[in-house]
Amino acid sequence: MRHILIIGIGAGNPEHITVQAINALNRADVLFIPTKGAKRSELAELRREICARYVTRADSRTIEFAVPVRRTEGRAYIESVDDWHASIAATYEALLESELADGQTGAFLVWGDPMLYDSTIRIVERVKARGRIGFGFDVIPGITSLQALCASHRIPLNLVGKPVEITTGRRLAESFPHRCETAVVMLDGEQAFQKIEDPDAEIYWGAYLGSPEEIVISGRLADVKEEILKTRAAARERVGWIMDIYLLRKGADFDE
Numbered sequence: 034m035r036h037i038l039i040i041g042i043g044a045g046n047p048e049h050i051t052v053q054a055i056n057a058l059n060r061a062d063v064l065f066i067p068t069k070g071a072k073r074s075e076l077a078e079l080r081r082e083i084c085a086r087y088v089t090r091a092d093s094r095t096i097e098f099a100v101p102v103r104r105t106e107g108r109a110y111i112e113s114v115d116d117w118h119a120s121i122a123a124t125y126e127a128l129l130e131s132e133l134a135d136g137q138t139g140a141f142l143v144w145g146d147p148m149l150y151d152s153t154i155r156i157v158e159r160v161k162a163r164g165r166i167g168f169g170f171d172v173i174p175g176i177t178s179l180q181a182l183c184a185s186h187r188i189p190l191n192l193v194g195k196p197v198e199i200t201t202g203r204r205l206a207e208s209f210p211h212r213c214e215t216a217v218v219m220l221d222g223e224q225a226f227q228k229i230e231d232p233d234a235e236i237y238w239g240a241y242l243g244s245p246e247e248i249v250i251s252g253r254l255a256d257v258k259e260e261i262l263k264t265r266a267a268a269r270e271r272v273g274w275i276m277d278i279y280l281l282r283k284g285a286d287f288d289e
């Protein structure tokens with residue numbers, strides 16, 4: 034039977050990788066690296082750098098593959114994601130069939146941690162459910178961008194004894210500040226923080242965390258909102274793409 038390792042590689046710094054992940058990389062006969070097109074070539078580059086730095090066995094192969102692009106036109110969000118996952122599952126299935134022999138181990142290198150806003154686990158489950166290829170799989174955790182954000186700002190994620198909500202820009206208005214005192218926002222293409230008017234809200238924002246381009250800004254949301262918007266737009270222009278994440282907070286430890 035084939036075996037798959039879904040390995041979290043950290044969120045941008047090659048030193049995020051764990052010893053468990055390094056050992057897993059060296060168990061793999063084939064390393065699968067997604068390339069997302071020219072704009073995001075730095076992300077594929079980090080995966081290549083990690084393999085070059087940490088893979089010590091000489092006989093493993095690296096296979097790069099193009100990730101299908103999500104098509105949104107004429108579809109509701111859920112439908113478009115479902116179609117997208119189906120086409121990635123077909124890509125994975127074809128890769129496993131053609132590149133991984135029975136008895137071999139293949140590794141998918143996943144940005145950050147595979148459990149957080151990443152669909153590799155559910156896509157691998159889909160491939161398994163299709164039943165054409167038999168395999169087992171394991172997940173190796175990684176450092177998430179959320180951990181990198183808190184570390185760079187030197188803050189704890191939660192207030193003492195309080196919950197945290199992790200959400201997307203699209204859904205931020207549903208949660209913060211009325212439903213939770215700490216919200217973490219990922220995958221925000223619309224800079225949803227700019228619509229939050231609460232005078233007590235604070236923001237901890239970070240882009241390109243862990244990489245040499247890292248930028249962090251924090252402060253009272255009303256005071257730093259414009260600075261973040263300007264900095265983000267300029268960085269995006271300069272680098273050609275951006276990945277950012279932020280934490281919004283209202284309240285303090287021991288408030289009831």
Ligand SMILES: C[S@@+](CC[C@H](N)C(=O)[O-])C[C@H]1O[C@@H](n2cnc3c(N)ncnc32)[C@H](O)[C@@H]1O
Pocket residue numbers: 044045144145146147148149150151176177178179218219220221239240241242243244276277278
């Ligand atoms: C598809 S999700 C993947 C998250 C990843 N699995 C993790 O554990 O961080 C991509 C989102 O993660 C966040 N992200 C990932 N890496 C980042 C980084 N180095 N700096 C800032 N944000 C990052 C951004 O919000 C981005 O839109």
